[in-house]
Amino acid sequence: MPSAGTASRRAAQLAALLSMLALFVAQLVGALLPDATLLISSSAAALALDLLLQHRDPGLVAVLGKIRFDVMVRQLQRDMLILLGLLRLGGEDAPRDYAPVVAGLVLFYGAHLACQVTAILVRRSRTLPFLTRNIDTTGLRLTSAPPRLLARQHSRRLLRFAVPATAGMLTAAATGEEFWAVAGVSAALACALGGTAYLADWLRPGNRPVDEARALEWLDRWLADYRPTMGMYFSGGTTSAYQANMWLSTMGALDGSPLIVLRERFMMQKIEATDVPVLCIPKVVHLMALEKSTLKMMLHPANSGKTSQVLRMPSIKHAFVNHGESDKLSSCNPYAKAYDEVWVAGPAARERYQLADIGVEDKDVVEVGRPQLAPIAPAAGGAPAGPYLTVLYAPTWEGWDGNPGNTSVILAGENIVRALLADPGVRLLYKPHPMTGSVDPRAARADQRVQALIRQAAAERSGPRPGPAAAAELARRTAELDRLTTCHFRDSADEIERMLLQSTPEKGRAETVEAATAAWEEAYWASLPEWEHQVVTEARPSLFGCFNRSDLLISDVSSVVSDYLMSEKPYAVANTSGLTEEEFRAAFPTVGAATILTPGAEGVPALLAAVRDPALDHLAAARAELKVRLLGPADPPSLTRFNAAALALAAKSDERRARMEARASEIPSPRLAAAEESETAQGG
Structure with missing residues (x-):
């Protein structure tokens, strides 16, 4: 309907x-x-x-x-x-x-x-055979675009x-x-x-960019001059850019010369602010330029149909880092065995791959933690402060396999929300997965009903509101962040003009954007009444920002749960799989320290009581233990372990190249062998 x-x-x-x-x-x-x-x-x-x-x-x-x-x-x-x-x-x-x-x-x-x-x-x-960002395009003869109307x-x-x-x-x-x-x-x-x-x-020749042959020659020269060592490869649809964006800060912090490689032209403008050079190569025949470069290893945050095209390059080592870890089947995809290594956060994921028995050998699994979780603030300890208990309901999407346990929105979403709204001391934040409803229309309809319930409840509440100064501060922070993150292109700008305008990045821009984003989120929350329910469907505020404002998370079996454990705050998982609670806990280790909610959400009142009174919270120790099991130890820091893994994989690439060069030197070329035979015959 x-x-x-x-x-x-x-x-x-x-x-x-x-x-x-x-x-x-x-x-x-x-x-x-x-x-x-x-x-x-x-x-x-x-x-x-x-x-x-x-x-x-x-x-x-x-x-x-x-x-x-x-x-x-x-x-x-x-x-x-x-x-x-x-x-x-x-x-x-x-x-x-x-x-x-x-x-x-x-x-x-x-x-x-x-x-x-x-x-x-x-x-x-x-139309060039590639697109660039953060790369000096001198030599490509780029010019402004003609009027869009023409x-x-x-x-x-x-x-x-x-x-x-x-x-x-x-x-x-x-x-x-x-x-x-x-x-x-x-x-x-x-x-x-x-x-x-x-x-x-x-x-006219003076107004045209270089032709394809000269453009590819320019690319080879740039790769030879820049000498990339570590790359991130990404291919996906219009809604999947977040899977790459979550790794941008990590890529920028690695030792070496990083490079981001994309395959879809539209993705160039969906990648967020970064200082790392970005290169989009749509055609596989041109992608082979990377094999001749100094690129040693590549990270893969997602599987796609085009991934196999870059895996064909034996000179580059490949590591699958995924875009999140959960107990869902997609976190143990058999495709993972195509990579040289599979990088996971902690011991639980290593065990998951072995239990899945999909051909990924234990020696190829590397524990690196989750460096992008650094912005998540730890729990303050004790009872939540303030008159309202802030609950974040962040269900995941329905997935591709039709499993009813993937998302709670369809079977339990309205019940969970009604139970939370029934408590006058609860402030509800609702942030659904951006792909909710993309496969199953029932999820889209349930999501709309949930949003309607929350907005109606918010309209029925009243209380003091922040003054005009808070709104003015948010407007100022929004303008500042938009200036930093939005490239103000002309309406007529095409790919070539955008390449020209994005060819010289500001050094330290990523750090500036990060600071501006944090300031914006502070202003955003300060502009809202502490009692008002919120539906958060835009990219801002971020999921991690919602984590830091919440006292409790309710979600599904997904990477959201694993990430939230970084804070060690209480969390609950909805069981819509049809399994008993014992079977559910046994099947999904990430829910081991969670309160399990049935589709009817009968356990919500007791859950809220346990969050308000730490004496009733019997899962605190379990959360601390599960955090280490899922995300790895706090020392050394995750970024340190991640960088060490990247350097080690790059070293393996160097070792392979050295072996191949040694073998090539030991095998005489056919021409040399023929000359030696001729000399032997003449001498005889």
Whole structure:
């Protein structure tokens, strides 16, 4: 069942389509009668509706294109109906009088097609085999992009350039004067020809980037000069960038020359602020440039279909670090045995791989901790301060396998939320996984119902609110953070222009952004009443920021639980798997120190009482023990262990290269062997 918003949007789209059809019919009737008033009003309204749809609902316009009713067909049909009306309104002399208008329209559409061909050539010339960030692009001859209207918006370009022609012909229909039609069509033709000539300037040799061959030569030279040693490889969909972003600070802290390698062009602008050079290489044939480089090892925070393409490079060692650890099957994917090493946080994950029996040998599992958990503050100890107990409900998404135990949102979400809202001393923070509902529509609907419950409860509460100074501080911090994290590109900027603008990073920018983010989060929470429930679906505040504001976490079997253990605060896990509590605890070690909630959420009151009174909290010691088991020891620090593992894996790459070079030196080349045989024969 579609949501109210979806139903409303579909109704609006249907109304737009019916209106478009009605206007075309009205044009036809106005042209055949002929009726100048009906023809003029319906033609003007049809063009205005098309222009509006281009801006408001490009998805609907794209659908029309798929059924061969694209913008050129629609505009041509409008123009032909107006011409038909002019002919019938003009009488017997109309064919002779309006011949220049017909010729002008033919030339206008020809100029539009010429402009489109030029736009395609410009886009192709401005498509390099790779994209970069934080890399000096001198030598690639990068330039600013042409206007978006000319280069990438052919539908809007046609409609806007056609406005003078339509206006002129409709004026001629109203006045009976052919001059207006000729003038309007001439103006439209001048726009199309001028746009084509202006756009063609980007095809001049001085305005074009280097060709593919020279670009690849430049890449080889840059790799030889920069000499990368450690890389992170990432490929994924539009919502998966967080899996790479969580490792950016760790990559920047490694000893060596780090490099981030992406495969999807759109991902370049989804990677957050970092000082590390970023290189996107979409085609596998160009990816092979890395094999000739000094790159020794690569980290992989996720598996993807394109991962196998980089694993083919034997000169590079590969480690799977994942984007989080949990007891779910995805944390022990058989694909992991394709990597040289599997890096995990602590002993529990090592045991998990052995129990899974998927071919990952114990010697290839390396415990490195979770360095990105450093921002999580430890529990203060004692009873929570303040009049309200802050509870974070952060369920994970439904996953790909349809297991009902993956997410609690569908079976238990509303019950958990109702039980929490029933306690007047609870302040609820709800932060669902960003992919909730992407596979199972039931999860999306349940998520919407949960959000509605929380917003309604928040609206029914009242109390003191922070003053205007808090809101002003948040606005100031938001502006500062946006300035640091948002690249202010022109609307017309394309990949090449963004490369040019992002070629010289500010040193220390990542640390500046980190400090600004922390200041923003302080201002954000200070701007909210301490009693007000919150639905947090944006990237900010971060999940870790919500951790630090909460006294209790309720979640599912996911990496969220493992990460929250860094604080040693109480947590609960919803059991929607169908297993008994004993079976559930045995199957998932991460819930060993958790309170287990049933789908009915009957245990919520007792859970809240245990958080309020430390004497009733009998799981504190278990949490401390499980933290070490899941995340590893606190000493040496996780980043130190992670860096040591990276250096050790890089050393293995060096050892392999040395062995291969030694073997190559021991084996004579075929040409040398033939020469030696010839000399032996002559000597004999």
